[in-house]
Amino acid sequence: MQHPYLMFLGDVPDQLGAKTAQGIKDWRPDWCIGQLRLEGCQADLKLEDISLQEAINRGAKTMVIGIVNSGGFLPEHWVSQIVEAMELGMDIASGLHIRLADVPEIKEAAAKFGRELFDVRHPKGSLPTGKGTPRTGKRLLAVGTDCSVGKMYTTLAVEKEMKARGMNADFRATGQTGIFIAGDGISIDAVVADFISGAVEVLSPENTEDHWDIIEGQGSLFHPSFAGVSIGLIHGAQADALILCHEPTRQHMRGLPHQPLPDIQECMDMNLAAAKLTNPNAKFVGISINTSGLSVEEGDKMLANFEAKYGLPTVDAFRTGVAKIVDNLD
Amino acid sequence: MQHPYLMFLGDVPDQLGAKTAQGIKDWRPDWCIGQLRLEGCQADLKLEDISLQEAINRGAKTMVIGIVNSGGFLPEHWVSQIVEAMELGMDIASGLHIRLADVPEIKEAAAKFGRELFDVRHPKGSLPTGKGTPRTGKRLLAVGTDCSVGKMYTTLAVEKEMKARGMNADFRATGQTGIFIAGDGISIDAVVADFISGAVEVLSPENTEDHWDIIEGQGSLFHPSFAGVSIGLIHGAQADALILCHEPTRQHMRGLPHQPLPDIQECMDMNLAAAKLTNPNAKFVGISINTSGLSVEEGDKMLANFEAKYGLPTVDAFRTGVAKIVDNLD
Numbered sequence: 044m045q046h047p048y049l050m051f052l053g054d055v056p057d058q059l060g061a062k063t064a065q066g067i068k069d070w071r072p073d074w075c076i077g078q079l080r081l082e083g084c085q086a087d088l089k090l091e092d093i094s095l096q097e098a099i100n101r102g103a104k105t106m107v108i109g110i111v112n113s114g115g116f117l118p119e120h121w122v123s124q125i126v127e128a129m130e131l132g133m134d135i136a137s138g139l140h141i142r143l144a145d146v147p148e149i150k151e152a153a154a155k156f157g158r159e160l161f162d163v164r165h166p167k168g169s170l171p172t173g174k175g176t177p178r179t180g181k182r183l184l185a186v187g188t189d190c191s192v193g194k195m196y197t198t199l200a201v202e203k204e205m206k207a208r209g210m211n212a213d214f215r216a217t218g219q220t221g222i223f224i225a226g227d228g229i230s231i232d233a234v235v236a237d238f239i240s241g242a243v244e245v246l247s248p249e250n251t252e253d254h255w256d257i258i259e260g261q262g263s264l265f266h267p268s269f270a271g272v273s274i275g276l277i278h279g280a281q282a283d284a285l286i287l288c289h290e291p292t293r294q295h296m297r298g299l300p301h302q303p304l305p306d307i308q309e310c311m312d313m314n315l316a317a318a319k320l321t322n323p324n325a326k327f328v329g330i331s332i333n334t335s336g337l338s339v340e341e342g343d344k345m346l347a348n349f350e351a352k353y354g355l356p357t358v359d360a361f362r363t364g365v366a367k368i369v370d371n372l373d
Numbered sequence: 374m375q376h377p378y379l380m381f382l383g384d385v386p387d388q389l390g391a392k393t394a395q396g397i398k399d400w401r402p403d404w405c406i407g408q409l410r411l412e413g414c415q416a417d418l419k420l421e422d423i424s425l426q427e428a429i430n431r432g433a434k435t436m437v438i439g440i441v442n443s444g445g446f447l448p449e450h451w452v453s454q455i456v457e458a459m460e461l462g463m464d465i466a467s468g469l470h471i472r473l474a475d476v477p478e479i480k481e482a483a484a485k486f487g488r489e490l491f492d493v494r495h496p497k498g499s500l501p502t503g504k505g506t507p508r509t510g511k512r513l514l515a516v517g518t519d520c521s522v523g524k525m526y527t528t529l530a531v532e533k534e535m536k537a538r539g540m541n542a543d544f545r546a547t548g549q550t551g552i553f554i555a556g557d558g559i560s561i562d563a564v565v566a567d568f569i570s571g572a573v574e575v576l577s578p579e580n581t582e583d584h585w586d587i588i589e590g591q592g593s594l595f596h597p598s599f600a601g602v603s604i605g606l607i608h609g610a611q612a613d614a615l616i617l618c619h620e621p622t623r624q625h626m627r628g629l630p631h632q633p634l635p636d637i638q639e640c641m642d643m644n645l646a647a648a649k650l651t652n653p654n655a656k657f658v659g660i661s662i663n664t665s666g667l668s669v670e671e672g673d674k675m676l677a678n679f680e681a682k683y684g685l686p687t688v689d690a691f692r693t694g695v696a697k698i699v700d701n702l703d
Contacts, residue, residue: 175597175632232567239566239601264604267505267651271569271605278597302505316643321597 044136044161044226045104046074049095049128050088053121054081055110061086063138064109066220070199076101079124086110095124099131105161108137109223115140122148129158136161138219163222164230166242173240173279175321180250183372184282185260185331186314188305190269190297192290193360194260195221197331200360201286202257204369212255215247217276221259231261232272239272243279255372258282264313265305266296277317284328284372285318287311287355291345292336307353329368330357374466374491374556375434376404379458380420383451384413385440391416393468394439396550400529406431409454416440425454429461435491438467439553445470452478459488466491468549493552494560496572503570503609505651510580513702514612515590515661516644518635520599520627522620523690524590525551527661530690531616532587534699542585545577547606551589561591562602569605577610585702588612594643595635596626604647611651614658614702617641617685621675622666637683659698660687 048071050064058065068075068088077093080086093101106128112118117139125135125143129152137143143160144150153160183201185194198214199221205212214221216228234242247256258280262269287310296302305313311327318325330349334342342359349357356367378401380394388395398405398418407423410416423431436458442448447469455465455473459482467473473490474480483490513531515524528544529551535542544551546558564572577586588610592599617640626632641657648655660679664672672689679687686697 172598175629177631232565234566235562236564236566236569236602236605237562237599240597240599264647265650267570267608268502269567269570270608270647270650271601272566274594274604275566275601278600299505301507313643313646317594317600320595320600 044223045134046071046226047076047101047103048074048105048107049093049098049103049133050075050078050090051106051108051124052078052080052084052086052088053108053110053118054083055086055112058086060110060112061088062111063220063223064088064107067107067109067223070224076103079106081120081124095128095131099133103133105134105136107223108135108139109220110138112139117141117146122146125149126152129153129156134159134161136163136223138163138223140164163219164233166229166234170234170238170245171241172237173244173275175240175278175281178249178281179252180254180256181284182247182256182258182280182282183284183286183328184258184277184280185286185288186273186277187260187263187288188265188307188310189263189290189293190266192288192293193331193333194288197286197288197360197365198257198259199224200365201369204365205255205257208369210255211251211253212257215256215258217243217246217259217261231276232269236271239275240279243276247280260288263296264317265310267299267302274317277314278321281322282318282325283322285314285325286329286331286368287314287327288331290333290336311353327355328371329365330355331360331365331368332357334359334362374553375464376401376556377406377431377433378404378435378437379423379425379428379433379463380405380408380418381436381438381454382408382410382414382416382418383438383440383448384411385416385442388416390440390442391418392441393550393553394418394437397437397439397553400554406433409436411450411454425458425461429463433463435464435466437553438465438469439550440468442469447471447476452476455479456482459483459486464489464491466493466553468493468553470494493549494563496559496564500564500568500575501571502567503574503605505570505608505611508579508611509582510584510586511614512577512586512588512610512612513614513616513658514588514607514610515616515618516603516607517590517593517618518595518637518640519593519620519623520596522618522623523661523663524618527616527618527690527695528587528589529554530695531699534695535585535587538699540585541581541583542587545586545588547573547576547589547591561606562599566601569602570609573606573609590618593626594647595640597629597632607644607647608651612648612655613652615644615648615655616698617644617657617660619660620663620666641683657685658701659695660685661690661695661698662687664689664692
């Protein structure tokens with residue numbers, strides 16, 4: 044996926060519909076040269092509203108459909124804009140459930156104008172099964188007490204901190220927003236079950252001894268819907284360093300009102316046991332808590348309590364940054 | 374999938390190529406009314422060799438391509454036989470990697486003659502994500518120290534023993550051979566990662582209080598390639614009863630010479646911890662060891678040792694049967 048991006052917001056009815064686009068803008072502001080909104084659009088990335096032609100004039104390479112709509116389909120009245128974007132010279136990247144090439148006009152236009160279509164939810168090509176063979180380079184993986192507890196945010200913050208220190212690091216995306224931010228990656232939850240760990244091995248291949256792959260986690264070993272994704276990620280990552288991500292105001296596992304949250308220590312123990320299967324030296328290097336639902340005082344107290352109780356640097360990646368955790372790496 | 378089956382062996386070069394077909398014949402001999410072999414076939418199920426027309430005369434409903442060939446493709450010279458089978462009145466069921474409907478002549482013939490095509494490796498339709506909501510009925514799941522350690526054999530033996538006792542039980546197939554034997558099921562390793570546990574919930578839905586679903590396991594939590602499949606199966610099954618399956622002559626995890634086998638106790642502990650996430654009452658009810666690689670004396674000694682060490686009825690499902698384990702169910 045080539046940047047810069049033109050951010051296409053269509054006519055989504057609220058800001059939440061542009062959550063993916065917002066994540067891209069937050070983490071890669073330099074890649075986002077403007078937004079294109081249709082009449083009635085209620086989302087705003089605070090980017091300049093520009094036309095398709097103006098996007099081309101400014102060097103846009105890809106038009107990104109980083110929005111979520113109910114059903115994941117592609118509204119018919121977006122198609123003409125997408126076709127025109129390709130005619131003018133842009134590739135198209137989509138986070139919708141529907142495949143771009145499943146819309147005949149889009150498929151034809153891509154062929155006619157020689158443009159690429161990226162469906163970030165849909166892994167391309169064939170993947171191998173995981174092997175678990177030791178490989179060079181260092182890897183860090185975020186794991187969680189639940190889904191949506193800050194794994195992407197934390198790993199992006201670690202990459203940013205490492206790069207600021209001149210370290211050799213790459214964020215490795217495993218979900219759709221992360222893939223737009225990285226420019227590539229594999230949507231791990233969309234891989235066929237037999238190939239989960241194999242996909243992660245492909246995503247974070249052997250590297251130089253000083254290189255860190257900072258791998259975005261998914262799900263939780265304690266989430267009855269998605270633990271298969273999580274354990275495959277853990278085995279495939281062969282992580283040297285694990286960060287536990289947590290959201291302290293959560294009342295139950297996301298989407299499952301009957302399912303209690305795991306105990307923190309139990310959660311770390313099981314993740315570590317799984318990680319040691321493919322890297323006996325795996326260890327936790329920090330805890331990342333999203334304290335946005337607490338007051339600053341409560342949040343600070345919680346971070347201090349976790350540090351004392353678990354003996355690990357504990358941060359709020361957004362509020363305190365992740366420097367303490369990066370300090371703790373070998 | 375309707376039985377009786379005509380077993381199509383094509384011209385596979387050895388008995389191993391007909392392993393799936395052999396499993397069907399072993400467990401459902403009454404469903405197999407004959408075999409059809411092409412010139413050069415080196416496999417033999419010890420069934421009568423019959424023609425397509427003779428199969429129809431004997432009431433065959435489905436022609437089963439229960440063979441494995443290198444690459445999983447469908448040899449061109451099999452196509453005419455498959456088309457003729459449909460013309461005469463049979464559905465077609467295949468365990469090959471290639472989808473039957475991806476062969477144009479086969480797809481056309483199915484439409485023309487109104488026959489069904491079953492690709493047991495490829496789950497049909499859309500699946501929900503797992504919910505982990507408690508459901509009625511009782512469930513037993515086989516888990517393993519490794520892949521290919523007797524999980525299918527053990528669960529089929531449990532179903533057979535239960536039915537012989539007049540218990541209300543159904544084998545639930547999660548792999549291709551099992552699906553042919555059950556007549557339906559879901560090939561769990563071919564499901565998209567997000568839907569592993571959801572697929573198992575669909576496969577073993579709520580049932581009457583006296584009913585047992587006997588769920589075929591897959592992979593191992595300790596296999597770096599396939600643990601995602603295994604944990605999703607465990608969470609989706611909500612098993613009341615677990616059986617650990619083991620093959621004592623294995624030197625390393627199947628296919629991975631560098632990967633050691635797990636410790637038995639550690640393996641049971643991790644499987645039980647995973648199972649308790651969706652069923653706090655889950656427990657191990659027995660151990661099933663494939664002792665075929667040992668002498669009878671060594672095998673008996675091992676079964677006795679395991680019983681003493683782990684406090685669980687320990688059987689060789691083939692040699693001693695599984696009655697002891699069924700005796701141990703609540």
